[in-house]
Amino acid sequence: xxxxxxxxxxxxxxxxxxxxxxxxxxxxxxxxxxxxxxxxxxxxxxxxxxxxxxxxxxxxxxxxxxxxxxxxxxxxxxxxxxxxxxxxxxxxxxxxxxxxxxxxxxxxxxxxxxxxxxxxxxxxxxxxxxxxxxxxxxxxxxxxxxxxxxxxxxxxxxxxxxxxxxxxxxxxxxxxxxxxxxxxxxxxxxxxxxxxxxxxxxxxxxxxxxxxxxxxxxxxxxxxxxxxxxxxxxxxxxxxxxxxxxxxxxxxxxxxxxxxxxxxxxxxxxxxxxxxxxxxxxxxxxxxxxxxxxxxxxxxxxxxxxxxxxxxxxxxxxxxxxxxxxxxxxxxxxxxxxxxxxxxxxxxxxxxxxxxxxxxxxxxxxxxxxxxxxx
Numbered sequence: 001x002x003x004x005x006x007x008x009x010x011x012x013x014x015x016x017x018x019x020x021x022x023x024x025x026x027x028x029x030x031x032x033x034x035x036x037x038x039x040x041x042x043x044x045x046x047x048x049x050x051x052x053x054x055x056x057x058x059x060x061x062x063x064x065x066x067x068x069x070x071x072x073x074x075x076x077x078x079x080x081x082x083x084x085x086x087x088x089x090x091x092x093x094x095x096x097x098x099x100x101x102x103x104x105x106x107x108x109x110x111x112x113x114x115x116x117x118x119x120x121x122x123x124x125x126x127x128x129x130x131x132x133x134x135x136x137x138x139x140x141x142x143x144x145x146x147x148x149x150x151x152x153x154x155x156x157x158x159x160x161x162x163x164x165x166x167x168x169x170x171x172x173x174x175x176x177x178x179x180x181x182x183x184x185x186x187x188x189x190x191x192x193x194x195x196x197x198x199x200x201x202x203x204x205x206x207x208x209x210x211x212x213x214x215x216x217x218x219x220x221x222x223x224x225x226x227x228x229x230x231x232x233x234x235x236x237x238x239x240x241x242x243x244x245x246x247x248x249x250x251x252x253x254x255x256x257x258x259x260x261x262x263x264x265x266x267x268x269x270x271x272x273x274x275x276x277x278x279x280x281x282x283x284x285x286x287x288x289x290x291x292x293x294x295x296x297x298x299x300x301x302x303x304x305x306x307x308x309x310x311x312x313x314x315x316x317x318x319x320x321x322x323x324x325x326x327x328x329x330x331x332x333x334x335x336x337x338x339x340x341x342x343x344x345x346x347x348x349x350x351x352x353x354x355x356x357x358x359x360x361x362x363x364x365x366x367x368x369x370x371x372x373x374x375x
Contacts, residue, residue, distance in 0.1 A: 017085070018234060018293065018296075018297050019296050019297060019302055019305060019309060020289070020292040020293040020295075020296040020297045020305075021078065021081055021082060021289075021292075021312075022308070022309045022312035022313045023292055023296055023305035023308040023309050023312055024074075024078060024288060024289060024292040024308070024312065025075070025078045025308075025311075025312030025313075025315050026305075026307070026308030026309055026310065026311035026312025026313070026315070027288075027292070027308045027312070028071055028074045028075050028078065028312075029075070029311045029312060029315050029318050029319065030308065030311060030356070031057070031067075031068075031071050032071060032075075032318075032319065032322065033311070033318055033319075033322040033355075033356060033359055034322070034352065034355050034356040034359070035356060036057035036068070037352035037356075038349070038352045038353045038356055039053060039057070040053050040054050040057060040352070041345065041348045041349040041351075041352040041353075042349055044345050044348065045345035045346065045348075045349055056068065059270070060270070062188075062189055062210075062269060062271065063187075063267045063268060063269055064268060065268055065270065065277065065280060065281070069270045069277075069281070070281055070284055070285070072136050072139070072270075073223050073270075073277075073278075073281035073282065073285060074281070074284075074285045074288070075136060075140065075315075076136075076139060076140050076143050076220060076223045076224055076227070077223055077224070077226055077227035077230075077281075077282060077285040077286075077289075078227055078285075078289075079140050079143070079144055079224055079227065080143070080144075080147050080223070080224035080225060080226060080227025080228040080229075080230070080231060081227040081228070081230050081231040081234070081289065082227075082231060083144070083147055083148065083151060083224070083227070083228045083231055084151065084228060084231040084232045084235055085231060085235065087100065087148075087151060087152075088235070090103060097152065100152075104144075104145070104148050106375070107141070107144070107375045108141040108144065108145055110375040111137045111138060111140055111141035111144075111375055112137070112138050112141050114137050114316070114319075114320060114375075115134070115135030115136070115137035115138035115141070116130065116131070116132070116135070116138075117320075117324065118135055118137065118319075118320065118323040118324065119131070119134050119135040119207070119323075120132060120133075120134055120135060120138075120207075123324075128204075130205060131202075131205055131206065131207045132202060132205050133198075133202065133213040133214060134206075134207035134209070134211075134213060136319075137316075137319070138213070139213065139216075139217070139220045140220075140224070142217040142220045142221065143217070143220035143221045143222075143223055143224030143225075144224055145221075146166075146217070146218075146220070146221025146224065146225070147221060147224040147225045147227075147228045150162050150163075150225060150228075151228055156232065159225065159228075159229070160229075162225075163221075163222050163225045163226070163229075166218045166219065166221055166222050167219065167222055167275040167278065167279075168275075169218060170215075170218045170219050170274070170275050171266050171274075171275050173193060173215070174187065174192065174193060174194075174266070174274070175266075177193055178193065179191055179192065179193045179196035180196065182196075187267050187269060187272070187274070189210045189271070192212070192272055193215070194212035194214075194215040194216055194272040194273075195210065195211075195212045195271075195272065197212070197214050197215045198212050198213055198214050198215070201214055202214070210271050211271050211272075212271065212272045212273065215272075216272060216273035219273045219274070219275060219277075219278045220273065222275075222278050222282070223273075223278055223281065223282055226255070226278075226282040226285070226286065227282075227285070229251075230248060230251075230286060230289055233247060233248065234293065241293070241294070241297060241298035242294075242298060244293065244298075245290050245293060245294040245298060246290075248286050248287075248289055248290035248293065249286070249287055249290040251283075251286050252282075252283045252284065252285070252286030252287035252289075252290060253283065253287070254283070255279045255280070255282050255283030255286060256279070256280055256283035256284065256287075257283075258279050258283075259276045259277075259278075259279035259280035259283060260276075260280070262275065262276045262279070263276045263280075268280055292305075307360070310360060310363050310364050310367055311360065311363055313367060313372065314363050314366055314367060314372050314373060316373045316374070316375060317363065317366060317372070317373035318359065318363055320373065321359060321362060321363075322359060327355045327358055327359050328355050330358050331354035331355040331357070331358045332354070334354065334358065335350055335351070335354040338350055
């Protein structure tokens with residue numbers, strides 16, 4: 001009863017830690033913590049007509065996808081990639097599933113509290129103002145819970161089937177169940193069933209944005225499971241690094257093509273995390289993981305990735321510091337004095353890069369002293 005089902009014919013040492021996972025997580029977190037502003041400022045400095053870059057760092061209004069829309073699903077996907085490594089490591093120390101569930105539930109609770117602190121008005125200390133489900137960290141918690149259930153209690157075959165069923169159930173609800181006063185298959189901002197569910201269940205504690213959370217949790221689970229499948233593949237001891245890379249890239253390509261084929265019937269909408277968006281963002285995430293893994297862990301080109309590893313190895317700390325710490329004020333005190341010697345685009349670039357540099361230095365100091373915010 002305490003044994004986890006085998007998720008592959010041959011499993012690598014549980015303690016293996018891949019630099020590419022931390023590097024890709026850091027790459028993702030960079031855009032959350034100000035990297036987008038740096039790229040846009042640099043693009044304006046080099047080319048005044050840099051509308052393409054600015055557009056890529058803005059969410060689409062509703063249907064479609066830009067680079068900015070990849071940041072959240074990539075973060076969630078990478079939580080799934082780490083899951084098989086974390087579970088194997090903990091079970092190697094203590095084979096009890098009950099003990100493992102204690103850690104899982106603690107992680108989910110902490111992520112939920114952190115999410116409310118960042119975006120749910122928890123720090124107002126007024127329950128009337130609290131928003132219970134409105135943040136990336138909480139979406140990761142929901143997806144992580146679903147992925148853990150499948151990873152711990154289903155064979156790999158049934159994990160694949162489960163992910164497919166979650167996608168199909170989500171699509172069926174959109175296709176066949178209308179929001180009150182609307183028609184089935186309504187994917188508009190004001191007429192879709194997912195946002196109606198949030199309004200109905202959370203009432204005044206809903207965040208009021210055109211994003212759905214409760215019903216979208218089904219596909220949050222699929223996004224995390226796609227990462228989990230990638231993590232299981234990376235742990236295989238009987239495959240070479242090149243073979244793993246090809247499978248990751250192939251799976252990513254297949255997911256992207258499937259998404260594009262499904263999109264005419266089930267639109268790509270991040271706000272309500274449709275199945276086609278899940279596959280498209282998951283496919284791109286798989287391709288990025290294949291690239292980072294091949295370059296860093298297979299070919300051994302690691303030095304260039306250190307900047308990202310510093311951020312990615314302490315991602316939750318980076319997220320929380322960027323959200324609630326006065327990083328911008330500290331950067332201003334350090335760098336605003338340079339304004340006297342700067343002008344135009346150069347000044348904008350320094351102002352954009354300052355907070356990123358300050359946050360990175362804080363994370364570097366934490367890493368140097370082996371201080372990590374782990375949940």
